[in-house]
Amino acid sequence: MNRMTVARPLIIAAVILGGWEAFVHLTGQPRFILPAPSVVAGQIAERFDVLAGHFAVTAAEILVGLLCGTLLGAGAALTLAFFRGARQWLLPPLVVSQAVPVFALAPVLTLWVGYGVVSKIAMATLIIFFPVTAAFFDGLRRTEPGWLDQARVMGASRWRTLRHLQLPAALPAFASGMRVAAAFAPIGAIVGEWVGASSGLGYLMLHANGRGQTDVMFAALVLLAAFSVALYFTVDHLLRRMLPWQPDQWAGGRLSAPELDRPVP
Amino acid sequence: MSVRVDHSPQIVPERAAAVAAPAVHIRDATLVYDGTTLFDGLSLSLAAGTWTCILGPSGVGKSSLLRMIAGLQSGGTVTDGEGRPVAGRIAWMAQQDLLLPWATAIENVLIGAKLRGERPDRQRALALLDRVGLAARADARPAQLSGGERQRVALARTLMEGRPIVLMDEPFSALDAVTRASLQDLAAELLRGRTVLLITHDPLEALRLGDTVLVMVGRPARFEPPIPPAGTAPRRLDDPALLRLQATLLNLLAGRGPVPVARAAGDVS
Numbered sequence: 189m190n191r192m193t194v195a196r197p198l199i200i201a202a203v204i205l206g207g208w209e210a211f212v213h214l215t216g217q218p219r220f221i222l223p224a225p226s227v228v229a230g231q232i233a234e235r236f237d238v239l240a241g242h243f244a245v246t247a248a249e250i251l252v253g254l255l256c257g258t259l260l261g262a263g264a265a266l267t268l269a270f271f272r273g274a275r276q277w278l279l280p281p282l283v284v285s286q287a288v289p290v291f292a293l294a295p296v297l298t299l300w301v302g303y304g305v306v307s308k309i310a311m312a313t314l315i316i317f318f319p320v321t322a323a324f325f326d327g328l329r330r331t332e333p334g335w336l337d338q339a340r341v342m343g344a345s346r347w348r349t350l351r352h353l354q355l356p357a358a359l360p361a362f363a364s365g366m367r368v369a370a371a372f373a374p375i376g377a378i379v380g381e382w383v384g385a386s387s388g389l390g391y392l393m394l395h396a397n398g399r400g401q402t403d404v405m406f407a408a409l410v411l412l413a414a415f416s417v418a419l420y421f422t423v424d425h426l427l428r429r430m431l432p433w434q435p436d437q438w439a440g441g442r443l444s445a446p447e448l449d450r451p452v453p
Numbered sequence: 454m455s456v457r458v459d460h461s462p463q464i465v466p467e468r469a470a471a472v473a474a475p476a477v478h479i480r481d482a483t484l485v486y487d488g489t490t491l492f493d494g495l496s497l498s499l500a501a502g503t504w505t506c507i508l509g510p511s512g513v514g515k516s517s518l519l520r521m522i523a524g525l526q527s528g529g530t531v532t533d534g535e536g537r538p539v540a541g542r543i544a545w546m547a548q549q550d551l552l553l554p555w556a557t558a559i560e561n562v563l564i565g566a567k568l569r570g571e572r573p574d575r576q577r578a579l580a581l582l583d584r585v586g587l588a589a590r591a592d593a594r595p596a597q598l599s600g601g602e603r604q605r606v607a608l609a610r611t612l613m614e615g616r617p618i619v620l621m622d623e624p625f626s627a628l629d630a631v632t633r634a635s636l637q638d639l640a641a642e643l644l645r646g647r648t649v650l651l652i653t654h655d656p657l658e659a660l661r662l663g664d665t666v667l668v669m670v671g672r673p674a675r676f677e678p679p680i681p682p683a684g685t686a687p688r689r690l691d692d693p694a695l696l697r698l699q700a701t702l703l704n705l706l707a708g709r710g711p712v713p714v715a716r717a718a719g720d721v722s
Contacts, residue, residue, distance in 0.1 A: 334547055335553070338547070339568050340525060341523050342568050342569065343565075348568050352567050353553070357553075433554045433555040
């Protein structure tokens with residue numbers, strides 16, 4: 189069972205890559221339409237320096253965006269939870285603002301803050317902000333009513349009730365928002381790079397696309413996907429370690445299917 | 454700032470609180486819920502330093518009355534024997550243990566101090582956990598404790614508050630019979646001398662623990678004449694007088710009217 193847990197993803201990957209490789213060779217797909225995995229791997233090895241440079245830029249944009257979006261989202265949720273006025277005046281515009289597709293703002297952001305990394309960080313921040321705010325605020329207002337009654341009888345102040353009851357009680361919901369944020373952050377950075385950039389994996393992909401270097405595009409895509417998956421699982425792992433009291437019947441990653449058939453404790 | 458009884462380390466905390474236990478009077482409790490009048494000018498007095506148990510069918514408003522006394526619901530005047538408000542002198546124990554899942558047993562016992570911004574007295578919390586038989590589980594999280602153990606921690610948390618008035622809303626109803634009986638004994642011992650109001654569905658529990666047993670019936674609700682069980686709590690479960698009173702109470706609760714205690718003694722049907 190345990191050995192299978194490790195082996196299964198490898199087998200799945202081998203089948204997909206093998207099928208892809210075979211398909212390309214059997215149908216004779218030209219390299220500029222669909223490069224074989226072996227060709228993509230060759231490109232990664234050959235152009236490692238160039239790819240690594242662009243990778244570093246995109247990774248930094250994603251990580252800084254994730255940090256900014258999370259901090260702003262958490263701050264907004266706490267403000268909404270603590271101040272009634274904030275709920276009455278800020279919540280409606282916040283919700284309505286989500287009707288504007290964030291992607292549509294990318295050109296405007298580039299116009300305002302330029303072609304550098306700042307517009308990409310802003311893009312990632314914007315895309316993360318709302319999921320984090322919504323999830324955390326939802327957690328903050330769903331505190332078990334019995335705990336709040338108990339706190340009132342105990343003579344708790346509003347601030348300490350927020351700090352010692354509502355905040356820890358909302359952490360699992362905040363964690364859900366963080367997981368969504370970790371999955372969304374790369375999208376924001378890449379879209380930002382597509383609109384206008386001079387470095388980063390998104391820029392590299394557009395550049396390679398224009399010159400028919402489909403294998404380079406795929407090489408960048410593989411690196412981006414690897415980073416996104418690693419980011420998601422790192423965030424997920426850290427959140428689990430931070431919230432050891434949270435009942436978790438699928439310990440070890442919600443995306444790993446073998447865990448689904450584990451008995452519920 | 455809340456009113457608290459100061460405990461010097463030499464005094465057993467339970468005794469110290471008992472000294473200050475006041476009577477509690479509820480007057481003109483009026484509550485209309487969803488167009489239904491639950492109480493209309495209901496009054497109730499809890500004698501100082503005694504246990505009052507209220508029995509009644511579901512939905513009669515027992516919990517609402519308790520919440521009113523706790524200050525969680527408006528609709529009546531609640532004072533002590535001298536006409537002063539009782540806020541800050543009340544501890545509340547609910548049906549659910551209301552333990553915080555992220556906090557250990559001892560942190561849960563200390564939550565009141567934390568919420569008031571006071572310096573937590575870990576030594577006293579540990580002593581109280583010891584009194585409820587859980588000193589060894591002080592660092593366990595609620596998920597690692599059984600239902601009975603969790604309610605013991607809740608009892609220790611209630612004691613930690615050091616309040617002379619204790620309101621309990623069916624605190625043992627979710628427990629199995631054996632655990633329930635042992636927790637009743639423990640609560641009777643540890644809360645002796647305080648002014649306690651216990652709400653329960655279980656006539657036997659009321660009769661074991663109460664100095665006064667009240668039945669709350671009707672809409673709007675009223676109290677049947679009080680039943681004072683003989684002897685001191687916790688009473689023995691095999692006491693024949695207790696079992697006869699239980700039959701009387703079941704009759705009352707079933708709406709078969711107030712059966713005189715003397716006649717009910719021989720009439721169990």
